[in-house]
Amino acid sequence: MTVINKSSGVLSGIMAALVLTGSVSIASDTPPANGDELFDWLKAGNYKSWVHESKQHPSAGPHPQAVIAYLNSILDESMASGADNHPQGAAAVKELFDGSGNLSGWAVSIKTDADSAAGQGWYWYEMLGTTVDSRVVADGNGVPLCFGCHTPGNDFVLIPYPLK
Ligand code: HEC
Structure with a gap:
């Protein structure tokens, strides 16, 4: 912050209010929809x-090589x-595993709007790798690669339920 002057008392009051407002949404177990x-x-x-x-199982889709799906409480309920x-x-969240069974990345879907809006209401993320050299495959709402294949799902969710 470069704003350090006589009005900073007012500003820090506003900042504090923003921080407080922000912390309310963190109470849920919804991940951040930001890469x-x-x-x-x-x-x-x-x-x-x-x-x-x-346990790990081969993906029925293109997700490499084996996967384990996790559902947050909102989706599970x-x-x-x-x-x-x-x-x-x-x-x-889907953990992706390489041929040796080691974690090799994640695929994530988050419903960011009440209306799925033909896939635009879902945020899609996929990362191949677990380090700074990792490759981002998707990071945004309505990524065609992702929601296209997920369209036949139950509101874009494809994993068989109850989970095995
Ligand atoms: C060609 C089809 C296909 C494409 C493309 C695809 N998926 Fe999937 N996805 C699946 C299938 C099938 C499942 C069910 C679990 C499994 O067998 O892997 C799944 C499961 C998931 C899950 C677990 C929740 C659920 O819906 O079951 C997430 C998260 C996910 N995919 C994210 C993505 C993201 C992000 C992309 C885009 C980068 C993507 N998927 C692209 C077929 C696809």
Whole structure:
């Protein structure tokens, strides 16, 4: 911040209000829909406490090589209720594993709007790799590569439920 003058008292008051407002949304287990923040969030293993598949299995899609899907509480409750339209904040993380069974990246979907809007209401993210040299395959709402194949799903969610 370059603004250090007599009005900084007022400004820091506004900043504090913003920080407080921001912290309210963190109460949910919805990941950040922003590539840089999300990468750190994934590396920290924040999704590890979510309900998930019991073991690695080959993907029925193009996700390499084996996968384990995790659902946040909002998506899990929505799937369990049989809803065909998930609430805003619903999210899934898929761990991707290489041929040796080592973690090799993540695919993520987050419903950022109440309306799925033909895929635009979902944020899509895929990272191949777990280091700074990793390759971002998708990072944004309505990525055609992702939602195209996910369109036949239950509100764009393809994993069979209940999770195995
Ligand atoms: C050609 C089809 C296809 C494409 C393209 C595709 N997926 Fe998937 N995706 C699947 C299938 C099938 C599953 C169900 C689990 C499995 O077998 O891998 C899945 C599961 C997922 C899941 C777990 C939640 C769910 O919907 O089941 C996430 C998250 C995900 N994909 C993200 C992405 C992202 C991000 C992209 C774009 C980079 C993408 N997918 C592109 C087929 C696809």
